[in-house]
Amino acid sequence: AQKITQTQPGMFVQEKEAVTLDCTYDTSDQSYGLFWYKQPSSGEMIFLIYQGSYDEQNATEGRYSLNFQKARKSANLVISASQLGDSAMYFCAMREPYNTDKLIFGTGTRLQVFP
């Protein structure tokens, strides 16, 4: 069965520094999608970045980039130049590929950015 693992319950980073949030996944499917969402303390889920299993280039969206290592089944999120507003929970998720966009979520990593 598909599974997402986030081993870092919490991370600290200083403002303006880069931080990497880890995500590994398990699937026997050849086709899948990987997502990162941010959940601030207000509760909403904000889409950050997407990587398709067939994409050869790592996805980037502004200060967010996804370090996709298919052979290792990892999809780490890199946030460059951290800002105080980046403090939030971050969830890695995988899409089940056949006939549905159901997302399977990891347990999340709480990131705290300090001045």
Add this chain to the structure above:
Amino acid sequence: DSGVTQTPKHLITATGQRVTLRCSPRSGDLSVYWYQQSLDQGLQFLIQYYNGEERAKGNILERFSAQQFPDLHSELNLSSLELGDSALYFCASSVEAGLAGEATEQFFGPGTRLTVL
């Protein structure tokens, strides 16, 4: 603002009661998904509707049901509520149901926080 709306934002009720959560997807999105976020279970997929038809089911209890109406809004009905049903319930929408080899971003609503006392 994702364009997905959910009402109510907060709901406090008692055990044994029945509640209805409402979701309006983004304009043009045909798929609606319901997720439950609780402290002990994390974020879990409950059910998906696509253009009015049930498309996929997750760990949804028999006490819970959902439907999607012709105008594409969706309702999640929770009955015989228990303390353990207290959670944040999210609705998400996307343009279409996924096809093999493709992925569609899901846009999440702000959630309904349900507290069962």
